[in-house]
Amino acid sequence: MLADLSVFVLSLLIGFEVISKVPVTLHTPLMSAANSIHGIIVVGAMVLAASVDTPLGYVLAFLAAAFAAANVVGGYVVTGRMLKMFRSRR
Amino acid sequence: MLADLSVFVLSLLIGFEVISKVPVTLHTPLMSAANSIHGIIVVGAMVLAASVDTPLGYVLAFLAAAFAAANVVGGYVVTGRMLKMFRSRR
Amino acid sequence: MHAELTVAVLRETEPGERRVALTPDGVGRLRAEGMSILVEDGAGAAAWFPDTLYLQAGADVVRRYDALRRADVVLAVRRPPPEELHRGQVVIGLLAGADYPDLADRGVTAVSLEGLPRTLTRAQSMDALSSQDNVAGYKAVLLAASTFARYVPMLITPAGTVRPAKVLVLGVGVAGLQAIGTARRLGAVVSAYDIRPETEAEVHSLGASFLPMSPIPTGTGVDGYARALTAVEEQTQRRELGGHIAKQDIVITTARVPGRTPPLLVSEQAVSDMAPGSVVVDLAASPLGGNVALSKPGTTLITDNGVTVIGADGLASTMPTAASTAYSRNISALLLHLMRDGDLRIDLKDEVQAGVVMTHDGAVLKGGQTNAR
């Protein structure tokens, strides 16, 4: 638990540091990128699916997996589309 | 060990992020500041002193404590002196 | 009228007038609209447009008599003698300066560029007063700088440091603004003054400073022009200006009030307080008086204390190529504006025409009566 807390705090610090001076136009793509990253909850859904055996559990697992997968896949694709706008030159 | 490794890697990432675009004139004070921070080894020296009971151990502990303390105290004072140069205006 | 409008361009007769009403470039433009152009021989010579260029542009170069006889429309800079014109003819130019009845009596339609409603945005391309004032403002600075016995810009040299000349521009209309811009280009330290309050920002927009003077209530009159000041206001203004003028190296005055003699801004005393070698250029100099007490149009005099006072008269005419090029643009834009379906048709409901048409069908119209400027 304490080790997890260290990890949590350090990750927060990284999060603060990494978003330094971002141009306003990148705000939306960055938000979208962050959005895709929290799609990592798909791992949680997988772990959940591996540990349930009741109908309710399966429903939960299905929902979680579907939600998370939509988040991951959609998130990266949308972010990629947004970023294409910047690739016109050089 | 694995948790420690996570902590280590995350701290490395923070270290990389935190030194972003530093003006050349701050290189020396920053180096000095980083230098003071590794004076935290004084904690190691304290832990060592708390766990030894042989003459050799005491010698080691004494040396480690003296070394580390010099690092800490000297480091912060020197850094402070360097930074005073920037405080002339505003 | 006939299928093709015939337009004549006359050689100016007034002495010292070097401009021409239409340039070869303008000939091409009007011909493209289906007009045929007659140019009096030598009309453009003084403005460096030889007859050959007119011929190349497609005009007929003819004798004055022929041009006048055949023309439906006569383009001129200054008013041609009325007796040369015939009934039904249209004459366009800067015709003001005398009354219009003689033109009306001959049945000539007189169109004067001076009557243009200048605040009308779409009429700006016809605004000859602006284009000619612009030339005058520019030239006034060159004239002053050439007359001035010192450098205008600051220079730090092995033979000493010279401070930049101080230039004051009084009256910040079109000519005044161009004078400010040109003087700044040459490196002068420029200040300016006008009674219209909106000019302060315009002066700053050219990097010059505005003279700190006690404010005069609502100096702006109608149509963006200045109003005439009362005698008391004028006197106060002159006195206050005097102190500033004494410190200047070059003073350029351009102040005018429509339909009035120009205000007297620089008194004799003010001139005599200036340092020897200073130069004053009065762009408003007129036979009835100018902005400067001593100025006479067309003459340069040197006061006892060594101040050169130049009564500028028709400076635009001393830069005839530039002035004619702009004038030609203005007059052809106006001519085209008067055209309806290939024919010239007077229509006094049109805002522009109401301003510029002075006589028509034997009558002196409103524009001609108020005798704008």
Place this chain on the structure above:
Amino acid sequence: MHAELTVAVLRETEPGERRVALTPDGVGRLRAEGMSILVEDGAGAAAWFPDTLYLQAGADVVRRYDALRRADVVLAVRRPPPEELHRGQVVIGLLAGADYPDLADRGVTAVSLEGLPRTLTRAQSMDALSSQDNVAGYKAVLLAASTFARYVPMLITPAGTVRPAKVLVLGVGVAGLQAIGTARRLGAVVSAYDIRPETEAEVHSLGASFLPMSPIPTGTGVDGYARALTAVEEQTQRRELGGHIAKQDIVITTARVPGRTPPLLVSEQAVSDMAPGSVVVDLAASPLGGNVALSKPGTTLITDNGVTVIGADGLASTMPTAASTAYSRNISALLLHLMRDGDLRIDLKDEVQAGVVMTHDGAVLKGGQTNAR
């Protein structure tokens, strides 16, 4: 000599010469060094320095005869008549233009500013050729711009767009550089050319472009001056320049070679290829010929094809206040340089003196024999 050096300032006698050798400011400076100053009455009037200013500065204003009689040192712009000077007197000025024996014969010590070794860094404050050329280069542009019948800068106006004037400066010495700078200030598109290769960077440093011409081997001669070209080289140069000149609106020439007649750069053909209304100013115009085929010093002529050719002569004198102020600095710096312990002492071992002292003790010295410029 006496304890106090007496210095006289003469009124210039040459017609059109408006400069004065010492300004009231210079009087103050020399008096501070313990000299007493005599000023001929009216000496500074043409340069806008009235006698009163000289009196205020501590000079004695006297008649010419008195000044000449009492003076140890005579300061002049141009050479005063030798017969007015007396034995032992020192005369300082721009004395070249004739031979020196007459001065030597009268036992006068002649010190000419033209002989100054100009590459000597510390002599720069005495360099009257530079300071006067600087005035001339500046004034040449004003003159050309005032003569030119169009605008120099680009202007986009409701009456059309005017392209900036193209100005070509030939010969990029002191006058040429100042002409470039001034023309650029006015907004011209400036190009320039000189045979000394180092001038290319200097031209660029003023934001102008250097004419692309086939290179001429080692155009630099001695002392930083240009060398005279061979007849073949000259002809090639003229031919090549011709093509460039035809495209220009204004051409200003300043090319000189020490001790020679100025090179002919602009042929008659080149002038006749220019457009009507163009202006050529020849700063090198001299009785023996200038840089432009048609130019005569002091006269302005208009060619058949409408090109105005101005043979400029002593332009510095048309800006007398600026020119005199600089000259006064130069001449007093030189005078002070000649002083040793409060006395004027000729010492030909001194590099500067070796250059400027033309006659001394009845002999014409080296400087006077080579007759620099």
Place this chain on the structure above:
Amino acid sequence: MITVIQLVYLASATCFVVGLHLMNSPATAGRGNLVSAAGMGAGVLATVLLIIRSGMITTTGWAVLLAGIAVGSVAGLLSARTVRMTAMPQLVSLFNAVGGGAAALVAVGDVLRGTGAGAPVALDVAIGAVTFTGSLVAAGKLQGLVPAQPVVLTGARAINLALVLVMVVGGVSLAVFGPNPLVTTVVGVAALAFGVTMVMPIGGADMPVVISLLNAFTGTAVAMAGFVIHNDMLIIAGALVGASGTILTKLMATAMNRSLASIVIGGFGTGDDSGPLTAEPTARVREVAADDAAIQLAYADRIVVVPGYGLAAAQAQHEVRELAEVLENRGVTVSYAIHPVAGRMPGHMNVLLAEANVPYSQLRDMEEANPDFARTDVVLVVGANDVTNPAARRPGTPVSGMPILDVDRAKSVIVIKRSMGHGYAGIDNELYTNPKTGMFFADAKAGLASLTAAVKTLA
């Protein structure tokens, strides 16, 4: 094996950090997205190995999992591919909703198994659920399915307080007394309700900020889920998003001149009070900030600058030349279109631009400039007004009949002026309400300087 998986997890987390880092600049952003996606892929693969190795998963579990992933992936892919650019924000909000929902479900599942441990579970459920409904409402508002105006229920404050109380009490009880499905459900339901009541009162204009905030919430929820299932990668990634999302939210709020507190607390209480007031005048103009304008300029091929009296008034001639130089150094073609009556005197702009040494070759008069606007990427209008007013093309206005610079033919327009103030003719300019036009409200001198600075920061 477990060690290897853990190492992969750590590597994945590192990829997320590096990916976000690269997204800080347009030049490397694309690569950043790929790095982050690679991390994601590695993490998922490692987890597949993990659950295979653990051998606990049932066949049904596999089926459910794969079905869920398939359904979600297809839905996500299709929606992401087909959505119009303008609808992106609502889609992001939807992804946010499902992400938060998934995080909440993971905790719920844990509670069901009776293993869910204390505070993290409560936080996960509460934050995840708030994010779920909050994001749905936000998406709805942007899409127009839910009214965009602030909707304030009577007694909103009381309801909000009650919901928060329920969540806090439930959370504490979960933390103290251990997992309890009923309490979890109560907390979850309260959180779902709170998500709605929190976002409903916030105006549509503030939605981007709210979405970003909810994004940070999801990140935090995922981190909590990481605590719940003891997975470092989830903790790292979640905390990363939580923290960076928070900063981003703050930056966005600042860029929009809003304070975060006023948005959220405004929502809490009396509704978006400043919204309706400013909505009217600015409703139809699109405001842009220096950074955005800079990116538009920096990535354009052809730019035309249209100077006007405002440039002169601000004496910004040097600044405009400097910006043009910086852009040209990037390979952008820059020219100036000078209207004949721009400024207050004939040739006003020429005097200024010559002073700033703008090369004559870049100046175009109206006749030369107008045909080229259609091929221009961005027109930068600096303190010009009347000379660009399309009203001149219609009769009946003070400027009617004056030929104008046809800047509205360009692909996009950026206007620098201080306000919606009028020009010399004293009339509104329809250019400013054109959807192509971005208004950059600033003094010309300062505005151009900040544009230059912003362009310089772009790699």
Place this chain on the structure above:
Amino acid sequence: MITVIQLVYLASATCFVVGLHLMNSPATAGRGNLVSAAGMGAGVLATVLLIIRSGMITTTGWAVLLAGIAVGSVAGLLSARTVRMTAMPQLVSLFNAVGGGAAALVAVGDVLRGTGAGAPVALDVAIGAVTFTGSLVAAGKLQGLVPAQPVVLTGARAINLALVLVMVVGGVSLAVFGPNPLVTTVVGVAALAFGVTMVMPIGGADMPVVISLLNAFTGTAVAMAGFVIHNDMLIIAGALVGASGTILTKLMATAMNRSLASIVIGGFGTGDDSGPLTAEPTARVREVAADDAAIQLAYADRIVVVPGYGLAAAQAQHEVRELAEVLENRGVTVSYAIHPVAGRMPGHMNVLLAEANVPYSQLRDMEEANPDFARTDVVLVVGANDVTNPAARRPGTPVSGMPILDVDRAKSVIVIKRSMGHGYAGIDNELYTNPKTGMFFADAKAGLASLTAAVKTLA
């Protein structure tokens, strides 16, 4: 209790991060140092509690500990207080040595107790020991106690290889077979030797980079010590310093136009080969980079700009005005001193500066400017040479007798020019070798632009 201590440790580590973050800008650097020191204090206090609570420490232990800390603190304090500013780098290097030494000793102590575990111990000992001797040698080189020139022993490459081999084999054996005092000693001794042989062949000019690298080493050693004694704070702080130190080292090497690899590998093999070549011409001139010049300018009160022909040649008049404006906006007083013969024609500088719209009121001629130089903080010489050459004050040079701008009377001078090239008079300028003078080698236009950019980044 342990939990609280762990939380304090985490807080301390956070303080280090925040402290370093604040050190990124001169404006907040002071605060950063305090925050970091506070973190250190908290960490030490928590450790005191920890060892009291563990109750394991003997009285002798206490005595030894306190004595050690007292001795070290006094030594550190005194040396830090009394050292001259110019000797700071060697002192930092000494602190570095003792820090590395302490880290190595902690691992050694752990091995003695028989608990030291595997790879971390080996790494700690090896890195700590290398740092210890390496830093001592570096400090010695800077202080002049050890020859600053690269010292290359015959067979250096072979010796180095052998030492590395010993460390690797020893380290692997420790990792695989567990703690062993003898092997530890062998590794430590090899590392001590390697520290010497590594730094000896590197030239004095590269020492700052080497010290920074050794600093990063110490950080890594401390992190390893953290692994050894299972202390997160040590891991975090050590890794932080290790990573940031590495980046810093790279930045420093780049700023000095050296590649890190060439410095270290150069040291390994043939010695600092490029050193002696460049040493001669630049030996007596002090080169400055844009950022440093910018800081000098930004924090000055009075600045005088001295333009010369180079400004004209580069057509940098607009850039110089812009820099002056940025500085004035910070409250710096800026004026221009114009020498009468600066440039190539009378009034050359006037033409240029007027074109850039420099206000006349800021221009001073030589007579006005010279008396003020003594009260000037920084003179910025832009492409001027002869007109500042103090050789003019002595007879016998081509410029003798020419009055010059007395820029060498100012507190400091920054010269922008492209090289050590001569001016018109073709002679060396003694100003450039004046210790007050920093040479910023750049084209005037580009150099001024980068100065402006750098000044703008300063808060």
